[in-house]
Amino acid sequence: MPTxxxxxxxxALIYFVLALLAGVIVQARTVIDLPSRLAVxxxxxxxxxxxxxxxxxxxxxxxxxxxxxxxxxxxxxERLAWATFILLNLGLALRVIxxxxxxxxxxxxxxxxxxxxxxxxxxxxxxxxxxxWARIKER
Amino acid sequence: MPPLSVYMVRAALLHLGIGFTxxxxxxxxxxxxxxxxxxxxxxxxxxxxxxxxxxxxxMGVAFWIMPRFARLPNRYGRRTSFAWGAxxxxxxxxxxxxxxxxxxxxxxxxxxxxxxxxxxxxxxxVHLWPRIKPPGA
Numbered sequence: 001m002p003t004x005x006x007x008x009x010x011x012a013l014i015y016f017v018l019a020l021l022a023g024v025i026v027q028a029r030t031v032i033d034l035p036s037r038l039a040v041x042x043x044x045x046x047x048x049x050x051x052x053x054x055x056x057x058x059x060x061x062x063x064x065x066x067x068x069x070x071x072x073x074x075x076x077x078e079r080l081a082w083a084t085f086i087l088l089n090l091g092l093a094l095r096v097i098x099x100x101x102x103x104x105x106x107x108x109x110x111x112x113x114x115x116x117x118x119x120x121x122x123x124x125x126x127x128x129x130x131x132x133w134a135r136i137k138e139r
Numbered sequence: 140m141p142p143l144s145v146y147m148v149r150a151a152l153l154h155l156g157i158g159f160t161x162x163x164x165x166x167x168x169x170x171x172x173x174x175x176x177x178x179x180x181x182x183x184x185x186x187x188x189x190x191x192x193x194x195x196x197x198m199g200v201a202f203w204i205m206p207r208f209a210r211l212p213n214r215y216g217r218r219t220s221f222a223w224g225a226x227x228x229x230x231x232x233x234x235x236x237x238x239x240x241x242x243x244x245x246x247x248x249x250x251x252x253x254x255x256x257x258x259x260x261x262x263x264x265v266h267l268w269p270r271i272k273p274p275g276a
Binding site for chain 2: 050054055058066067095098099102103111112114115117118119121122125126128129132133136137138139
């Protein structure tokens with residue numbers, strides 16, 4: 001398994017645990033005395049699960065298993081693939097930090113961080129599409 | 140990778156890219172208030188990322204890697220037309236559901252889209268069922 005695929009899959013596993021932890025916190029709020037503002041964690045929970053875990057696992061396994069791009073360059077542009085990994089994970093982490101804060105309009109205002117996380121994840125998504133497209137082919 | 144998987148995985152990639160774009164627009168609106176109407180994209184974002192991306196990618200990869208039939212003229216089985224039908228119906232369904240959620244007057248289209256997705260999954264299950272078999276069978 002290539003190094004980058006291992007990074008993707010291990011990061012996905014970490015996000016899987018964090019997602020379910022967020023899910024427990026969101027749900028526990030209804031039965032034990034936790035601040036009601038924790039309800040704003042719901043979109044974070046959903047995106048940790050769908051982006052951090054499922055999508056990232058797919059990207060990691062796809063990077064490893066999809067047909068080779070060429071003999072010399074089996075997995076496409078490696079720099080682009082690393083950039084995708086960094087942008088996706090940094091973007092998601094910034095979202096986890098800033099979205100609850102922005103949702104309750106707390107200070108300090110982290111709107112800039114949330115906007116940055118949106119752009120980073122968007123770029124990561126399209127970089128993955130661009131870098132993977134040519135590998136999806138008949139042998 | 141067989142041609143159908145190429146079509147399905149590439150379609151899934153497009154859904155991922157568009158789904159991420161819609162999600163980023165809504166997240167940007169949450170951060171810097173662009174236009175509250177952007178939140179009408181939420182259902183389309185969910186449809187594209189869950190059905191168009193994750194479900195379709197799983198189907199495309201399943202068609203590629205599940206056991207095949209060495210003794211049949213078509214190694215992918217007798218009902219590959221069902222799997223092609225599933226590809227067409229799934230994408231038509233995602234499109235119909237997306238249009239139906241955007242224009243609320245077209246809620247019938249929403250139901251038709253969901254029915255198309257159900258039909259797609261039904262056809263795909265009928266195709267794939269015999270391929271879930273022990274080696275050599």
